[in-house]
Amino acid sequence: MTHTTPKPILYLKQNCPFCLKVRLYLLEAAMMEDVKIRDFAPGTQQEDDIRAELIPHLARLSFPAAQLEPGHYAAESDDIIAFLAAKSGREIASMPVYRNYVEGPFNMAMTLWKENQELKKAASAA
Template identity: 60%
Template sequence: MSENASKPVLYFKKACPFCLKVRLFLWEARMMEEVEIRECEPGSKQESDIRAELAGHLDKVSFPAARLEPGRYIADSGEIIALLAAKSGCVPADMPVLASYIEGALKPMMKLWKENLELKAAAA
């Protein structure tokens, strides 16, 4: 078995803010070498191939997603981080870069995104 066969595989989509959250966790936990990352360009053939693979294992395909071991897939950035953290014994809540991204960028971005949706719906 190759070394990569035993590593969790992470599926990222370029420019996905939730994928960046997982990347920051990996970097801050010094786990970049412990996973294999497959990142796709939105709209690419690689994205279609990854979606086809994930669709066979997840109720709903979303990015990021992870294959923790053969046949065991999960999606949701928080869940992926929690499982990788448990594996390595690190505590995401104690990671200042990750916390700063979640609280300082991701949450406000999601709030604006939701407000934008509501405004569009009200204007329609």
């Protein structure tokens, strides 16, 4: 990746499972120096400032979010990773740490979260 254009800016919430996908991709692809990370803890002034900065640029704000290129914003972890993968040329298929996280703990967390939502809905309807 050349640095003649500004580095992508990544907005990452601490301990967020979707943001961890992006962090793992960056680490395994050795891309930490190719991006600028704006990291924040939930409930802080830093979070309020980042939200105020991003809201005008995104139809729906969630984290991770990124300014991939000047004026080009994204707020889907898979879109952000696809952009980084295209820049790095690193195939996700050849990245065991990233894949183990996504296919293991990440998928498990998503499955349990969905099940929990359904159980809560069923319990409140009973």
